[in-house]
Amino acid sequence: MTSNVKLDAVVKRYGARVATDQFSLVLEEGETIALVGHNGAGKTTLIKLVLGLIRPDAGTICVLGSDPARGDAEVRRSLGYLPENVAFNLALTGRETLSFYARLKGESGGVVRDLLEHVGLGEAGGRRVGTYSKGMRQRLGLAQALIGKPRLLLLDEPTTGLDPALRQHFYEIVRALRDEGCTVLISSHALAEMEGYADRVVIMDQGRKIADGSIDDLRRIASMPSRIRLRTAPGELQQVETHLGLNGCHRRLSDTTIEVNLASSQKIQFIHHAAALEDQVLDIDVLPPSLDELYAHFLNGRAA
Amino acid sequence: MKSILIIALKEVQEGLRNRWVVAATALLATLALTLTFLGSAPTGNVGVEPLDIVIVSLSSLTIFLVPLIALLISHDALVGEVERGTMLLLLSYPLTRWQILLGKFIGHIAILAFATTIGYGLAAASLPLTGTSVNLGSLTAFAAMIGSSVVLGGVFVAIGYLISALSANRGSAAGVAIGVWLFFVLLFDMALLGVLVVDQGRVITASVLDAVLLFNPADVYRLLNLAGSGSVSMLAGMSGLADSSVLTAPALLAALAVWILLPLAFAGLAFSRREL
Numbered sequence: 001m002t003s004n005v006k007l008d009a010v011v012k013r014y015g016a017r018v019a020t021d022q023f024s025l026v027l028e029e030g031e032t033i034a035l036v037g038h039n040g041a042g043k044t045t046l047i048k049l050v051l052g053l054i055r056p057d058a059g060t061i062c063v064l065g066s067d068p069a070r071g072d073a074e075v076r077r078s079l080g081y082l083p084e085n086v087a088f089n090l091a092l093t094g095r096e097t098l099s100f101y102a103r104l105k106g107e108s109g110g111v112v113r114d115l116l117e118h119v120g121l122g123e124a125g126g127r128r129v130g131t132y133s134k135g136m137r138q139r140l141g142l143a144q145a146l147i148g149k150p151r152l153l154l155l156d157e158p159t160t161g162l163d164p165a166l167r168q169h170f171y172e173i174v175r176a177l178r179d180e181g182c183t184v185l186i187s188s189h190a191l192a193e194m195e196g197y198a199d200r201v202v203i204m205d206q207g208r209k210i211a212d213g214s215i216d217d218l219r220r221i222a223s224m225p226s227r228i229r230l231r232t233a234p235g236e237l238q239q240v241e242t243h244l245g246l247n248g249c250h251r252r253l254s255d256t257t258i259e260v261n262l263a264s265s266q267k268i269q270f271i272h273h274a275a276a277l278e279d280q281v282l283d284i285d286v287l288p289p290s291l292d293e294l295y296a297h298f299l300n301g302r303a304a
Numbered sequence: 305m306k307s308i309l310i311i312a313l314k315e316v317q318e319g320l321r322n323r324w325v326v327a328a329t330a331l332l333a334t335l336a337l338t339l340t341f342l343g344s345a346p347t348g349n350v351g352v353e354p355l356d357i358v359i360v361s362l363s364s365l366t367i368f369l370v371p372l373i374a375l376l377i378s379h380d381a382l383v384g385e386v387e388r389g390t391m392l393l394l395l396s397y398p399l400t401r402w403q404i405l406l407g408k409f410i411g412h413i414a415i416l417a418f419a420t421t422i423g424y425g426l427a428a429a430s431l432p433l434t435g436t437s438v439n440l441g442s443l444t445a446f447a448a449m450i451g452s453s454v455v456l457g458g459v460f461v462a463i464g465y466l467i468s469a470l471s472a473n474r475g476s477a478a479g480v481a482i483g484v485w486l487f488f489v490l491l492f493d494m495a496l497l498g499v500l501v502v503d504q505g506r507v508i509t510a511s512v513l514d515a516v517l518l519f520n521p522a523d524v525y526r527l528l529n530l531a532g533s534g535s536v537s538m539l540a541g542m543s544g545l546a547d548s549s550v551l552t553a554p555a556l557l558a559a560l561a562v563w564i565l566l567p568l569a570f571a572g573l574a575f576s577r578r579e580l
Contacts, residue, residue: 051396054579076398083396087389091321103310104397144393 311407
């Protein structure tokens with residue numbers, strides 16, 4: 001594996017405000033990384049640093065083998081970027097807009113047609129961008145980021161304005177790119193939808209990296225309890241509770257459902273006991289801590 | 305070079321689409337035609353070339369309008385794209401900020417050149433319709449007038465970019481642009497006139513006046529066109545000024561070129577340093 005992006009102790013200040021503080025990060029080839037954090041945590045600043053749009057006050061950045069601030073044309077050609085709130089000239093059509101960006105990257109007109117089809121704008125391509133919905137503009141934004149088979153894709157809040165079906169389609173596109181060896185960095189608030197797509201999660205807060213690892217890694221580090229839900233046969237709830245020795249550390253969700261929070265060490269034993277009551281327990285659900293919960297955990301840990 | 309042309313083409317395409325080109329051409333053509341037909345009425349037959357009269361009136365029109373149109377299309381060019389968010393995306397593409405600036409410049413000049421040539425050309429072409437004949441000398445002067453109008457437009461496009469590169473937002477860029485237009489087109493000459501009247505030629509000699517006029521591109525344009533050929537300068541009432549001036553046409557053109565290059569260079573520097 002080769003690393004496509006390498007940041008080493010990068011500091012960026014805006015006046016007195018520190019946007020990124022001693023930030024180090026390595027992104028490998030073929031990796032999908034979720035960059036999460038509050039508004040103003042420094043996510044967009046980080047992406048701009050990787051793009052070379054702003055220069056760091058300290059530290060070094062290496063993107064696809066060169067310093068991005070140098071604006072190496074070869075590097076820029078293999079880089080796709082979708083800004084937060086992507087904007088286009090409203091008077092031009094979708095196809096004209098995409099052709100313009102394709103020409104800048106030295107691609108032919110055939111690419112434009114394929115990409116418009118790919119993001120589902122094949123028929124709307126002849127209409128002005130001004131008539132597009134937010135979701136359609138976002139898709140046009142994604143299409144321009146995909147021009148020229150990028151090796152590094154930087155997506156800043158890419159799924160805002162997309163409906164659930166489109167989101168799914170969007171992540172399929174991202175997955176296909178990753179399988180071809182593209183590094184994909186997605187900054188987002190919508191953590192739940194990235195489960196299953198992100199190989200790694202980087203949590204940022206006030207310009208610092210406070211967590212970095214796969215979702216499983218983060219779960220282990222956080223050692224947060226899993227939630228287990230039991231559905232009992234009607235009227236058997238009380239009996240199940242006494243049998244499993246539950247005393248107050250659980251919640252009744254309904255007449256037939258209870259929820260228990262358990263550390264991973266106790267989990268297997270508990271499921272074993274519960275499964276033994278096959279007449280009374282009809283169903284067992286194990287819910288590992290979601291990305292949202294992990295995120296909250298790490299941010300609270302910082303505050304404490 | 306290719307990237308510069310792509311940007312220039314997009315600028316023209318946008319200009320056509322949002323009707324800047326049509327509006328500017330229609331405005332210049334309407335005023336030019338009005339001046340051509342109404343302008344010749346009061347002079348009657350005075351033994352000068354009718355086209356020379358048109359040159360004089362159109363030059364005066366140009367000094368007011370072309371800088372205004374140029375500033376209108378250029379003050380927004382950089383700060384507007386930054387504010388709308390399109391610049392961020394553009395800068396992630398394989399092209400430098402200088403290429404963006406030069407591409408836009410070429411595109412805007414093309415729009416201005418089209419508007420002036422068609423707008424004023426219509427006026428000149430319609431003269432024979434009124435039954436007047438046009439001689440070759442006047443025609444050359446007319447072509448030079450159109451050419452120098454485009455150059456004057458270039459000066460104010462460059463100044464507009466400088467304003468755009470330095471402004472924090474579109475609103476302040478528009479305000480400064482209007483201020484710059486007022487200064488060069490109205491205030492500069494009025495102030496100069498006032499000083500001349502008070503001074504009575506003691507400090508401000510002819511050569512000092514020449515130098516002062518070079519500090520205003522609109523005046524450089526005026527000298528270039530109105531004091532140029534004999535019959536035109538007679539008509540424009542500029543012959544007195546032209547006689548005492550040592551500024552030749554090449555010198556005036558060079559002055560306009562400097563007026564383009566300096567603001568453009570500063571705009572490029574300011575834009576390169578700007579953090580988005």
